[in-house]
Amino acid sequence: MDELLAKERRARLAAERRLEQKEAELMAANRRLGQHSRDLTLEIGATRRKVAAIEDEKKDVLNRLGHAVEKMQVVESQLWKALEAMRDGFAMFGEDGRLEVANHAFRNIFDDLEMVRTGVGYRTLITLMATEGLVDLGQETPHEWISRIGDLWMSDPFEPQTLKMWNGRFLKLQNQRTADGAVVCLVVDMTDLMRMWAAVHELPDGFVLYDAEDRLVMCNDRYRKFYHRSAESMVPGAQFEDIIRYGLDHNQYPEAIGREEAWLAERLAHHQKPENVLEQRLEGGRWVRVFEKQTSDGGRVGLRVDITALKETQKDLESAMERAEAANRAKSSFLANMSHEIRTPMNGVVGMTELLMDTGLTSEQRLYTETIRNSGEALLAIINDVLDYSKIEADKLELRPEEFDFERLLNEVIMLLQPSAKDKGVALRVDYDLFLPTCFVGDGPRLRQVLTNLIGNAVKFTLEGSVTIRVVGIEAGPQTALHVTVEDTGIGIPKEKIDHIFGEFNQVEEERNRQFEGTGLGLAITKRLVELMEGNIWVDSVEGKGSCFGFRVSLPTAAEAENTVGLVELDVGRAVIVDSNSHTRSILSRRLQIWGVESQSYATINALDLNTVDADVLFLSDGQDSASSVQMAKRIRAQGFAHPIIAFSENADQISQDGAALFHALLPVPAPRGDVLEALKRIEQGPVTIPLRERSEPEPEADQPIEQTPEPEALASAEQVQDTPDPAEEAPSKTLDVLLAEDNKTNQLVFSKMVKAMPITLRVANNGEEAVAAYQEQRPDLIFMDISMPRMDGKEATQKIRELEGDGSRTPIIAVTAHALVGDREAIMSAGLDDHITKPVRKDSIAGMIDKWAQDHSGERKNAGLSSVESSGE
Numbered sequence: 062m063d064e065l066l067a068k069e070r071r072a073r074l075a076a077e078r079r080l081e082q083k084e085a086e087l088m089a090a091n092r093r094l095g096q097h098s099r100d101l102t103l104e105i106g107a108t109r110r111k112v113a114a115i116e117d118e119k120k121d122v123l124n125r126l127g128h129a130v131e132k133m134q135v136v137e138s139q140l141w142k143a144l145e146a147m148r149d150g151f152a153m154f155g156e157d158g159r160l161e162v163a164n165h166a167f168r169n170i171f172d173d174l175e176m177v178r179t180g181v182g183y184r185t186l187i188t189l190m191a192t193e194g195l196v197d198l199g200q201e202t203p204h205e206w207i208s209r210i211g212d213l214w215m216s217d218p219f220e221p222q223t224l225k226m227w228n229g230r231f232l233k234l235q236n237q238r239t240a241d242g243a244v245v246c247l248v249v250d251m252t253d254l255m256r257m258w259a260a261v262h263e264l265p266d267g268f269v270l271y272d273a274e275d276r277l278v279m280c281n282d283r284y285r286k287f288y289h290r291s292a293e294s295m296v297p298g299a300q301f302e303d304i305i306r307y308g309l310d311h312n313q314y315p316e317a318i319g320r321e322e323a324w325l326a327e328r329l330a331h332h333q334k335p336e337n338v339l340e341q342r343l344e345g346g347r348w349v350r351v352f353e354k355q356t357s358d359g360g361r362v363g364l365r366v367d368i369t370a371l372k373e374t375q376k377d378l379e380s381a382m383e384r385a386e387a388a389n390r391a392k393s394s395f396l397a398n399m400s401h402e403i404r405t406p407m408n409g410v411v412g413m414t415e416l417l418m419d420t421g422l423t424s425e426q427r428l429y430t431e432t433i434r435n436s437g438e439a440l441l442a443i444i445n446d447v448l449d450y451s452k453i454e455a456d457k458l459e460l461r462p463e464e465f466d467f468e469r470l471l472n473e474v475i476m477l478l479q480p481s482a483k484d485k486g487v488a489l490r491v492d493y494d495l496f497l498p499t500c501f502v503g504d505g506p507r508l509r510q511v512l513t514n515l516i517g518n519a520v521k522f523t524l525e526g527s528v529t530i531r532v533v534g535i536e537a538g539p540q541t542a543l544h545v546t547v548e549d550t551g552i553g554i555p556k557e558k559i560d561h562i563f564g565e566f567n568q569v570e571e572e573r574n575r576q577f578e579g580t581g582l583g584l585a586i587t588k589r590l591v592e593l594m595e596g597n598i599w600v601d602s603v604e605g606k607g608s609c610f611g612f613r614v615s616l617p618t619a620a621e622a623e624n625t626v627g628l629v630e631l632d633v634g635r636a637v638i639v640d641s642n643s644h645t646r647s648i649l650s651r652r653l654q655i656w657g658v659e660s661q662s663y664a665t666i667n668a669l670d671l672n673t674v675d676a677d678v679l680f681l682s683d684g685q686d687s688a689s690s691v692q693m694a695k696r697i698r699a700q701g702f703a704h705p706i707i708a709f710s711e712n713a714d715q716i717s718q719d720g721a722a723l724f725h726a727l728l729p730v731p732a733p734r735g736d737v738l739e740a741l742k743r744i745e746q747g748p749v750t751i752p753l754r755e756r757s758e759p760e761p762e763a764d765q766p767i768e769q770t771p772e773p774e775a776l777a778s779a780e781q782v783q784d785t786p787d788p789a790e791e792a793p794s795k796t797l798d799v800l801l802a803e804d805n806k807t808n809q810l811v812f813s814k815m816v817k818a819m820p821i822t823l824r825v826a827n828n829g830e831e832a833v834a835a836y837q838e839q840r841p842d843l844i845f846m847d848i849s850m851p852r853m854d855g856k857e858a859t860q861k862i863r864e865l866e867g868d869g870s871r872t873p874i875i876a877v878t879a880h881a882l883v884g885d886r887e888a889i890m891s892a893g894l895d896d897h898i899t900k901p902v903r904k905d906s907i908a909g910m911i912d913k914w915a916q917d918h919s920g921e922r923k924n925a926g927l928s929s930v931e932s933s934g935e
């Protein structure tokens with residue numbers, strides 16, 4: 062029982078334990094449940110809040126959607142309005158090819174046909190176009206056209222089509238398929254562009270347009286024809302460089318063959334320029350002128366003009382020019398040769414006539430001889446003119462700038478022309494700007510030629526009155542712009558002939574003009590020379606009243622040409638001027654004023670009372686009558702005027718035999734300012750000499766007023782007179798050994814006759830070789846050397862002689878040249894010659910050279926006293 066009880070107790074205990082366990086488990090489950098329910102409550106709260114937020118958001122989204130839809134509707138309506146307003150047609154077709162929307166412009170294409178509305182098929186529209194005659198079908202039948210354009214519907218991408226419409230307008234059809242299979246159709250009005258395009262096609266020139274990326278936009282047929290070998294590459298969008306390369310590969314550009322890459326680089330460089338013009342030779346012998354210019358949008362437009370004919374004409378012209386130039390050269394050398402040939406006998410004629418005139422001739426014979434000599438000289442002058450002109454024409458004439466005194470040069474020209482002016486009673490006046498420098502750098506001899514021509518003409522064409530030469534200038538830095546005018550009161554030139562006279566061989570062809578000699582070349586040469594000096598020449602003239610020729614040249618002012626002549630202050634006191642010409646009186650008085658010398662002027666000697674006159678120097682001009690100045694001077698001295706007299710004389714040589722001792726100085730007319738100044742300076746310095754120019758013979762006047770005017774100046778003059786060697790006593794006996802090298806027998810004869818009376822021994826060599834041999838045999842004191850001689854010319858012979866001389870003493874060698882060679886002076890001088898005279902040789906010039914260069918045996922230069930003429934040294 063116990064056992065049973067125990068068993069039962071044990072079972073009860075076990076059951077109680079299990080119950081406790083179950084209770085504990087239940088408690089734990091209960092706790093967990095509680096926790097879970099709390100969690101759930103929290104979660105539900107959070108979810109509720111979320112749902113509320115989402116609700117808000119949804120409301121907001123809906124709100125915004127509402128706005129967006131509204132906006133979309135606005136935009137859609139605006140878009141539609143815009144599409145409606147477009148000039149271009151716009152339509153949309155569904156995937157099935159049915160029209161969904163179309164704007165007004167699109168519908169307009171179909172002339173507002175009823176059928177054209179939403180739902181109509183694409184192919185129906187095409188068919189309408191063809192059958193209603195809306196489109197110009199060209200060569201195609203309606204059927205062909207409809208099937209061609211209809212088939213395009215399927216193509217993707219769609220190739221744009223240009224349609225020509227019944228009313229002449231051009232429409233470009235462009236279709237674009239969208240992602241959902243619909244098709245947008247755009248119809249653009251191309252009428253204006255097509256018109257321009259048609260015009261471009263009609264252009265006779267090639268036209269091409271590239272865009273900013275250098276891709277071809279368009280070119281016309283002409284352009285393709287020019288570059289027909291490259292034409293295939295000329296598709297829209299092709300790069301310029303690729304087209305050129307294609308051309309290079311297909312021999313489009315003959316000038317590039319063999320240097321393709323270099324040529325391409327050059328071509329591209331040209332193409333890149335904002336604007337370029339070049340000439341291009343194309344295959345087939347064609348020439349085009351290429352114009353290329355950048356457009357405002359960065360593209361490039363180009364034109365190609367066919368210049369083949371122009372090139373051919375140019376080539377013809379060039380070859381004609383070459384032929385003409387060759388002919389011209391031939392003419393020039395013919396003229397040069399001829400002139401030499403003519404000159405040689407002419408020199409003989411002129412020289413021999415001069416000698417003949419020294420022999421005893423009857424007055425009739427003298428007249429004939431003089432006529433022969435004058436005609437010969439005139440003929441030589443004409444030959445020289447023709448030669449000069451042909452030289453200028455052949456561009457052979459070059460200027461040789463050297464320093465020269467322009468005023469002196471002008472005065473020399475005046476002195477040369479003075480006799481002919483005087484013969485006609487025409488006064489020659491010079492007005493050289495007082496403050497203008499006189500020394501410049503330029504081609505003096507050529508300027509002399511210009512002046513000689515202009516002043517010579519003025520004298521020639523003036524029968525009475527005067528010729529006035531005015532020189533003014535503007536100094537601009539180192540240059541002086543010289544402005545020279547030659548004004549005459551002559552026959553004048555008719556207006557219509559003014560341009561004509563500057564042409565070669567042109568004269569004012571009138572009966573009265575025939576009385577004047579001339580070739581009509583002078584002004585043509587003058588004009589060319591002035592132009593060669595980069596100057597200009599002009600003329601103003603009134604027929605019957607006179608002419609005024611002027612020229613302007615700009616020359617560098619010579620360094621030593623500081624205007625010292627104008628800026629000097631003299632301490633001379635007062636001067637009296639006696640001159641019948643009011644013009645020259647006033648020029649001299651202005652000059653004197655500048656040097657600080659006050660002056661009073663009188664037209665004649667009678668007008669002035671020498672007893673009362675207060676003057677330290679008297680200027681006397683003999684005007685037209687050279688003898689009178691000596692007479693006047695005598696009268697002046699007789700009246701007790703003891704101060705220096707400075708005389709201006711147009712013929713100093715005559716006075717030298719007459720009464721030069723009366724004068725403090727004897728100056729030529731016109732006298733360079735420098736000479737007047739020199740004479741005045743010598744008064745300042747005290748004792749004076751007579752006259753300025755060296756004279757060979759002293760004045761043996763018996764009734765010299767020296768006794769009456771024992772003034773220091775006059776006494777000094779007398780001494781000077783006594784100092785002058787008597788030529789009879791002092792002239793060297795025939796000791797001077799002169800060698801003449803000359804091939805022409807006549808010239809030898811002329812020369813030897815001319816020097817016959819001179820105190821020299823003349824040896825003659827027939828050419829350069831003989832001259833050198835003669836030199837070696839016995840060294841001469843002086844050599845006259847012809848330049849062009851057979852076997853050995855004058856230059857070579859001179860060089861040989863100079864070599865033989867080495868460092869020893871130098872024998873003066875004088876070149877005897879033809880006028881044609883004057884321009885080659887430098888070449889002659891550089892060959893070792895010392896000076897030159899021109900042919901035909903004159904007694905005076907030979908004597909002058911001997912005077913200038915003769916040396917005695919000790920090597921000292923001495924004056925042989927042969928000449929009264931100073932060499933100009935040119």
Ligand code: ADP
Pocket residue numbers: 514518519520522549551552553554562567568569570574578579580581582583584585607608
């Ligand atoms: P040439 O004097 O040798 O005839 P130019 O060429 O020097 O030739 O002159 C051409 C022409 O111009 C002269 O023939 C003359 O008709 C005219 N002419 C030139 N200078 C003058 C002038 N000062 N007065 C009038 N006519 C002139």
